[in-house]
Structure formats: structure tokens, C-alpha cells
Amino acid sequence: MAELAAHVGGEVLGDGARPIHGVRTLEEAGPEQLSFYGNPRYRRAFEASRAGAVLVPPGTPPREGTSLVVVPLPHLAFARLSQLFHPAPRHTPGVSPRAHVHPGALVHPGATVMSGATVERGARVGNRSVLHPGVYLGEEAAVGEDCVLYPNVTVREHCTLGDRVILHSGCVVGADGFGFAFDPEGPAHVKVPQAGTVRIEDDVEIGACSCVDRATVGETVVGRGTKIDNLVQVAHNVRVGPLSIVCAQAGISGSAEIGTGVVLAGQVGVVGHIRVGDLAKVGAQSGVAHDVEDGAVVSGSPAVAHKEWLRNSAALGGLADLVREVRALRRRVEMLEKEGTP
Amino acid sequence: MAELAAHVGGEVLGDGARPIHGVRTLEEAGPEQLSFYGNPRYRRAFEASRAGAVLVPPGTPPREGTSLVVVPLPHLAFARLSQLFHPAPRHTPGVSPRAHVHPGALVHPGATVMSGATVERGARVGNRSVLHPGVYLGEEAAVGEDCVLYPNVTVREHCTLGDRVILHSGCVVGADGFGFAFDPEGPAHVKVPQAGTVRIEDDVEIGACSCVDRATVGETVVGRGTKIDNLVQVAHNVRVGPLSIVCAQAGISGSAEIGTGVVLAGQVGVVGHIRVGDLAKVGAQSGVAHDVEDGAVVSGSPAVAHKEWLRNSAALGGLADLVREVRALRRRVEMLEKEGTP
């Protein structure tokens, strides 16, 4: 236990010799497991927990029978210790004889390409990266080092991934953007070639069945360290800044720019050609139709300042009452008007 | 026809000897086909139908030229008869020489593993289950009996499916949940290992491109007999109770609990760590931000009681008028105030 505490620079309150063999939630942890308590909202779970050790913030009083490990950020320390207990699986390097690798592809000898994966002409795969079965890597596409492409991921031609990128199953990088010009004489929607690419920077993770479309010309970019959840749509020529969080089923329309450290909650929609500023937060199911300033918190469809949305939502809840109130007032005013008439 | 009626325990009104060779909608059925009429909303289609036989509820008057089969639940009887006319296709058991099956996998001799499917070490496939091309079954994952995994389905390591489970193409079971802890000194979003699994119980069906993420620790669970439509997101540690219905593009956030027999309509969002009670119904596009009681019917974003939502929606439609009304009242009050002044 003492080494675990040392690993995250924590101070132990209580028994530092206790054997710890895993991490769990406060509810599930037993005497040989470690958990974390970072949010007062979960105080009851903390108090009821049977965990042998708990990561806690400074100021937490010591506790009978539980070793506390005091750290400034318990959730972060938990993430690091959980990584110790769950190291990434190691894969034997090499190309499966049942993979489909073009002789003109460049696969690092330290990389793993499994059966049923495809690597096209001119594509590159970096050291220690893993392509699971059913992965497709198009011509001249590039995967950096230490990447994981889970089964049935598609990365189309010329798109590039940095290092330590994780793409979950069903994720599609580089499908054509949605661009057409209407020909009234066809009539027909004429395809605008989507001749650009996608650049996924280092440390990005993209969820299952999420789509990042290639640019019309130029690049669609997902910046360093940004994390994207499942079933998210990132349209052509979008630029998502570094360190942003995009939750499940959100959609970002063409040429929109998402700043640094932005949070888009679940099912959010962002229209095209606007900018969501650095550190902005957008509430679940919101529809962002205009630029959002740096640091702003917005909600609703169309999205407005979160405080205003709360006020409007509350007022909306009382709207039927308000209608009745106005009707009653009108009657009283009519009475007064009649009285006033001599 | 008489055997069909007997199969569903129905009583025939009219010709019981009529030959019936298929099932169709009321609009499409001809004299040798059977349809059903269960909802008075479709009375006109029923009256105009050329169907040779129609499943109807008790109390339906007999009809010239059409054999009626009286059953308590016409739609249910239709489902059973349609199953007679459309039996599940039989696949030759065995592992294709072009499948990628690890020698340490356990495939029942009665199962079918098609070309291009992958079964990893320690994975198990039960009797009569079918893995179509492009299916991926990870290490130690388990598929019960009589399951169908359509082309390009992914089931990641250690996840388990019960019996008679159907997963449609592009469905992903067991991708990592979306969990990160922010390290302000990186700055970086540090991955919280998603070390849990997914358990899909018996008789569950999950639609195309739907995602059920593995738990952080413990299990994400989809309960017995629940049916999930396409493009649905089920986040880590969610528990969906038995016999629920989740319509297309709905999303359920982490650790939410969906009860028994719940209906989530299309594009619904449910926030994390809340409970939607047994038999609750949530209207399309609603955003559920708080616990929903057993049996409640809610709508709107944020969701409120359906009746209240209807009232507020109606009031919202008249809001511009209300604004005008209040402005007029203010003028009248001003007039009265002036008059009152001596």
C-alpha cells in the first residue's frame, strides 16, 4: 500500500502495510481494494464503504479500519493507480499471415497487424501500434507509435494519426464530407469531391462508431489530447482544439471550430462555420447556433447562457399559471374600467 | 387457414378453408394473404383491405369475403404467424477454413463461424449460434446458444451474451467506457482504465451501430428480453432492466439505471447516475435529468410529466400573443392610474 501511495505522492493516514490487490468503486471495494472519494456528493457511499484504502482530498479526517491516502486530486490518483493494476495488454509484434498488407506498406517490426486487418499501399504503422482484425488502413494513411485500432475501425487514404491514439471499434476516420452543389437542370445534387484529409493528433481517443469526415480541401483536425465518445459526428473541415471533451452522440457541423479544453455534453449539435471558444461548456442536447465566447457556459436549443436557460426553463414550467394570471388580471382591469365609468 | 387460427388459439369467422400463403399489411395483402387489425386508428385500411384473412380483436363484426380470426391480441398473433411463414434461416454448422479461430477458443460443433470472422483465445460460442463474416469475438468472451451476430459486429474481450441474443451489423459491445481524470499539470485527460465487462442477458436484441460500453469496474448490463434499436449509446456501468425498449439514437449516460419494462423513445438522452423507474415511458427527444418514478410518463428537455409538457408546449405556442396581451393590459392600467389621479 505504501508504494501505491508513493506512486501518486500521497500521504497515508492509517495502516500503510495493508495489502491492496485492486481498485473498485466505493460501493464495490472490499478490505483488499482501493477506491477514491473526491466529491462530497458521494459522502454517504464513502462512509458506508468497506474499502481497505481510499484516496481522499486534504482535510479528510482519519478513519477507523480504513487507510486513507491524502492526495490533491483523488480521481486523478485513482486513474494512475488503476493503470498500474490494469496495464495495457501486450501483443506479439508482427504481421499475421492472414492480414492483407500491401508490399508497398511500411509496418514497423514492433507493430502488430492481426488476421483480417488491411494495410494498403504506402500506409505506415509505427512501433508498438496494434491493428486488430477487420481494421482498414487506406493508401498513404499513417498511424504513429503506441496506437490501438480496435476491430473494424476504418481509416481512409491519406489520413494521419499521431502517437498513442486509440480508435474504438466501428470508428470511421476520413469518410467523405457531406458536400453537394445543386444543379437545377439535372435536377441533381452534384458531388463536391472531398479531396482533403483528416489529422488526428497525439493522445486522442475516439469512441465506437464515431465519424470524423475528411476535409473538402485541406484538413479536418482533432487536436492533441482531445477525447471523443461514441457515435459522435465531426464533419468536414472541423477543427477541434486540444484537450477538449466531446460526449456521446454530439455532432459538429462543417468548418466549425471548437477551441481548447471545451466540453460538449451528450447529443449537442453545433452548426457550421462558427467558433466555440476555449474552455466553453455546452449542456446536453443543446443546439449551438452562434459563436460561443471563451469560458462561456451555454445550454438550450438554441443555446443561450446557462443561467438564462435555467431561468427560462423555470419560467416555462410556470407558463400555464402565468396565462391564467394574465387572464384574471384582465378581468380585474375590466372591472376597474367599468367602475371608473360614471 | 384453420391451422393458422389454431396456432394462435383464434376463432374463425367466415371461410376456414381458405388457402393462405403469406402475411402482409392491410394495404398490401391480397386474397391469399393474412393481415391484422388491432388499432381502431387503422379502421379505414381494414375496411378497404383485400386480405383473404385478418386477425381481429373480439367484437369485430363478420365480413363478407374475408375470413376473420378473432384473437385477444391481433398484433401478437400476427408476429407468431409471421414467424411460421419466415422461419430463421438454417446455417450449416462448422467453422469456415477462412475464419480466424484461435486454437484455444471453444466453438460448439453445432455453431457456425463464417469466413472472415474472428474468435480469440478462450472465447466460447454456443450451440446453433451463428457468427457472420467480419464478426470479432475477443478473448474470453462468451456467446450463448442460438445467437446471431450479423456481419461486422464487435464483441470485445470478457463480455458475455446469453442465449438467443441478436446483434445487428456494426453493433459494438464492450468498447471502453468514456472515463478520464483531468491532470492540470499535464495538462492532460488521463485515461481511467475500463477494466469491467458487459453482460447481455437472454433474448436481447441490439440494433445496427449501437454501442454498449464496458464498465469501469464491474459490469454494464442489458437485462433479459430488452430490445435496443439502431445507433443507441449505452455508457459504462449502465444497467438496463429486463423487457425494456430503447428506440433509435437514444443515449444513456454512465451508471444510469433503467428499470423493467421501460420505454425510451427515439433520440432520448438520460443523464448519468439516475434511475428511470419500472414501466416508465419517456417521449421522443426528451432529456431526462432526474430520477423518474415507476410508471411515470415524461417528456421534454428537461423532461417533466407528460401532461405538464403538453400544457407548457401549448402555452409556448401562445406566448407571442401573451406578450401582446400583457403590453395592452399595462396601457390600460396606466390609463386607469391617470384617471384616478385627481
Next chain:
Amino acid sequence: MAELAAHVGGEVLGDGARPIHGVRTLEEAGPEQLSFYGNPRYRRAFEASRAGAVLVPPGTPPREGTSLVVVPLPHLAFARLSQLFHPAPRHTPGVSPRAHVHPGALVHPGATVMSGATVERGARVGNRSVLHPGVYLGEEAAVGEDCVLYPNVTVREHCTLGDRVILHSGCVVGADGFGFAFDPEGPAHVKVPQAGTVRIEDDVEIGACSCVDRATVGETVVGRGTKIDNLVQVAHNVRVGPLSIVCAQAGISGSAEIGTGVVLAGQVGVVGHIRVGDLAKVGAQSGVAHDVEDGAVVSGSPAVAHKEWLRNSAALGGLADLVREVRALRRRVEMLEKEGTP
């Protein structure tokens, strides 16, 4: 440059001999590249552009240093010229020895079936069509001429594609529709067999991870020239008319009918069994719960006429103020009432 202008029937203002080697946006184009300017909204980008040539609408004044090509529809002309610069890649015809093609399939000798693609018994693939790795084409399914099925596309049994159809990666055509009948005695949701098919007509393009479900009986249809973006749900028995546009993450419920030339913006939901009329436009995130007339423009959830939605949205923004106003009025009326009392 003169040939480019001739190709789109444009008139050159300025130097017609300038060499042009590519197309770009106004921002990115340099002296040897062509761009377009069709919308006054981008006038500043046009004025600042370093492009050697720009497609412009009639009436645009000539410009020093830039060759203008006057055409009635600059965006359309740009699409056609971009197609010249980015011709579709040619693939060597033939079936890869590492594809899984059933001997009873009919693959045209001019078609390309790549490694890891599957073509089942009785399926047909037309001349010049390309099936990328991981594509699945089910029994008796048919692909017309000049189609492109990108990696990991699934087309289930008996579904048909016309000519020049493009399906992007992860797209699923013909998964079972979502149909169940509840059996209270199980209790269980009993599957209604989805025995119909999907028909995708000529010149349709469908985005990554979009799903078009097979009909319960009969057909689900996507009409000629319609373009569907990523992550879209098209349920069983839907009929989408020709030349419509369905943006990302929209969902169309069972048996709905979408007319000709309709536009559904992103994240729209359409309930089942209704009709959206020809040339109707539905705003982003709207929920369409009733028939929409031909040519109507609707927004909101539930959707109303767009103008009404704008008015209500504006009024909603002032709702908190309105509540205050009514409260103030009530006090003034109370005062007046007291005064009136002798």
C-alpha cells in the same frame, strides 16, 4: 484556364491564359489555384483571397490580378471543376483471391472485389463497382454499376442498390427493422419477422455508420439522387423521395414518408407514419410529430412553422422579464382596486 472556363460554360474576366493546377477555398487558394465565390456572406474572404481564378456570379466587377469566371451557379461550377482535378480512383477489375465470393454469386468481370470482402450466394455486383475490404454483400443482394462500397459496409440479403450508389464505411443496409409485439403472458417482446427488403435507387450516397433498416414486409426505399449524411437512422418501411438531403444524426421512424427535394437538418427526428411534403425544410434538432405540407419550413420540438418558432423562441428569451412584468401589473391593479374602494 480557358478550358476550365469552357468546361463550365463560363465567361472569363481577366487573364484567360493563367495556369491553374488545383481548387481550394478562398482562404487557401494561391495564384495557381481556382476557388469560388457564390454567397455575399463571404465577400470579405473573396476580397482578401490570393486565388489566381475565382468562379463568380454575373454582375461581379472585374478585379486586378485575379481572373474571374462568370457562371450562373459558382458552387455548382466549382463542384464540376473539382471533379476534373480529383477524378475517382481507378481500381483494377477482378476478385481478390483473399475475398470470400460464393461460387453462386455473379460478379461482373469489370467489378473489383477486394481482399476480405464477402459476396454471398446469388448476390450480383455490376460493372465497375468496387467492394472494399470488409464489405459484406448478403444472399441475393444486388449492386448496380459504378457503385463504391467503402470498407466495412454491410448490405444484407435481398437488398438492392441502383447504379452510382456510394455507401461509406460502417453503413448498414438491411438490418432488421425494430418490430415487436408484446406478449403479456411471457412476458416477452415477440419478434415480428422483418421479411421485407431495402431498395436504394440510382445516385444515392449514404454516410458512415448510417442505417437503413429492411421493411417488415415490402420495401424500405431511398429515392434516386438522395444524399444521406453520417449516423442517420432510416427505419423500416420508410420511403425517402428522390433528391432529398438528410443531414447527420437525423432519424426517420417507421413507415414515415419523406417527399422529393426535402431537407432534414442535423439531429432531426421524424415520428412514424407521417408525411413530410415535397421541398419541405426541417430545422436542426427539430422533432416532426405531424404531417408537414409541401414547401413548408418548420422548426422546434415539436416542430411548428419556422416563423412561429422564431417568434416563440424570442418570446421565451424574454419570459423571465414577462413574469416580473405581470407581477408588477398585479400590484398596480391591487392598488387601483384599493383606491376605488371608498
